[in-house]
Amino acid sequence: MKTRAAVATAPQTDLEIRDVELDAPRADELQVRIVASGVCHTDAIVRDQWYPVPLPSVLGHEGAGIVEAVGSDVQGFKAGDKVVLGPAYCGRCEQCLAGHPMFCVNFYDRNFGGGRADGSKSFSDGSGEISSHFFGQSSFAEHTNVVASGAVKVPDDAPLDLLGPLGCGIMTGSGAVLNVLQPQPGSSVAVFGTGAVGMAGMLAAKAAGATTIIMVDIVPERLEFAKELGATHTVNSKETDPVEAIKEITGGGVEYALDTTGVPPVFAQMTKSLATRGHGALVGAAKLGTEAPFDIGTLLLSGIKISMVVEGDAVPQEFIPRLIALHAAGTFPFDRLTKSYAFEDINQAFADSANGTTLKPIIVF
Template identity: 50%
Template sequence: MQIKAAIARAKGAELSLETIDIEEPRENEILVKVVATGICHTDIVVRDGMLPTPLPVVLGHEGAGVVEKVGRAVSKVKPGDKVVMTFNSCGRCPSCQDHHLSYCHEFFPRNFFATRTDGTSALSAGGEPIHSNFFGQSSFATHAICHEVNVVKVPETAPLELLGPLACGVQTGAGAVMNALKVSAGKSFAVFGSGSVGLSALMAAKVVGSTIVIAVDRNEERLEMARELGATHTINPAKVDPTAEIIGITGYGLNFALDTTGISSVIRSAVMALAPMGACGILGASAMGSEINLDEVHFMSGGRRLMGIVEGESNPDTFIPMLAELHAQGRFPFDRLVKFYSFDEINRAIADSESGRTIKPIVRMQ
């Protein structure tokens, strides 16, 4: 079958919209007609060659759509089901067996190497192989092939074109708060970086009942959005020392902090703002080999904790429908972050994401 796809053919270049071929799903695969897909910072990082994903490749890993065909070994979904496609995992390693799918021992090859496990691809153009299976989906296309382990069925009444970002960016921020840090009612929380991930974390902190919710960012428009979404305080580190400001607000420091920037100096500020027994999670990825510099006495003597978090430590089969339900109840308004684009506008959507003009772009396929 022929489909339309946006292909990354050269490092840092715009994606090329082309008509290409997609194979029939194998016995353990699922063919999804993509309705819409979110654009995530990870797509941009890979396009720019900062991770070892081979080119040419169809990126995209926040896809939502309708199941069109299933292989004979698939029982989780059937044609006609509405689904969200999330990150891929092996389902067999010790982490997967313990339901920690985001720490799958094969997470990197299954999500970033852009091939099936046997090295093949389902996509081609005029006989030229096009790498696919990025995050188990490659959803920058009108159709995508995914797997039982990374497809999540959502209710028939769900606003499907809106739900793609729940697969990665929104899930990562909200899950960091709810699943990994386990922020609880009455506790203080600050997020460093107020993009789609950070603002999703902020909304999750409000849902669980955090009483002091602080957003830290240099972008005043993002800080205004944070206030509209429930931040009790906002801090611009270009104007004040965020650590000192947080200590002043809380009196003793934070119970929980979350960094979404991956910048070492910002992570240090977040840790320095922790109260004794406070915990800081880090989500933002920086270049391989980057190091974090902490004050050892401050860190150790207060029993403070620093943890890396991947995909919000979520079980997508339960967490994505929960977030969708919270949205339906009006308690998790992540739609406030979204701007829609047509598929033909995908490069403009990416540019708007890079510039900060749009918090969370979603590309509609039709």
């Protein structure tokens, strides 16, 4: 079928909206009409080739839409179902079978390989093939073929124009807190970075019952907004040493901490801000090969634990419905992080995300 897609062609270059040809879904796929798709930092860094996904490519990995066709081997879905799309995973490796599909041993190939496992691609135009199946979905297209195992069926009344970011950015921040850090009620949590992932982590910490929630950033407006959403303390790390500030606020260190920036000096600050036997997590993406300072001499005696977390270590079919339920109950207002853009304005959405004007852009088709 013919459809339209936003195609990444080169680093630091605007996406091109093109008429493209979409092939038929394979036996293990769904063909989905995309209603909306979030714009994530990962889309930008892949466009810019931090990760070597073959270009030209249709990116997008926070899609939500309506099933239009179902592959012959797919069970549990029918045309007309509303779905939120998560990452692809094999479902057969030891990590998938252990309930950690976001650490699938085939995760990189299935999500960043530029096509199906057999090398075929869903999209083409007069110039040739275009990379597809980004995070199993390539949701910057009006129609796309997705890996069925990554799709999550949602209720018929679900607001698809809002829910796409639950498939990555919002799931990443909230999942790192709820699934990995698991703060206890009454505990202390520090979050480094007040982008959409950091704010989602903060909202999750509040929902979990943490009573000291410290947000760290260098943008005063973002810090003020974090207070509106429930942060108990904010630290401007351009003006104040965040490690000293956190230790003063908590009386010696924070029990749980989350680094959403992927910036090496910030990661170091996060490790040093932890209390004895504290637990810190990193979700911020950095260029491959990036190294961060880690004071193993001083920190050995602290007993801290550091986790590297992908996609919130979530099982999307279980976790996304939980987030939807929390949002419906009013305890996880992630909608306050979002702003909608028309498909034709997708490059403005990328720009607004990069300069911080918008925390979580959502492209509405």
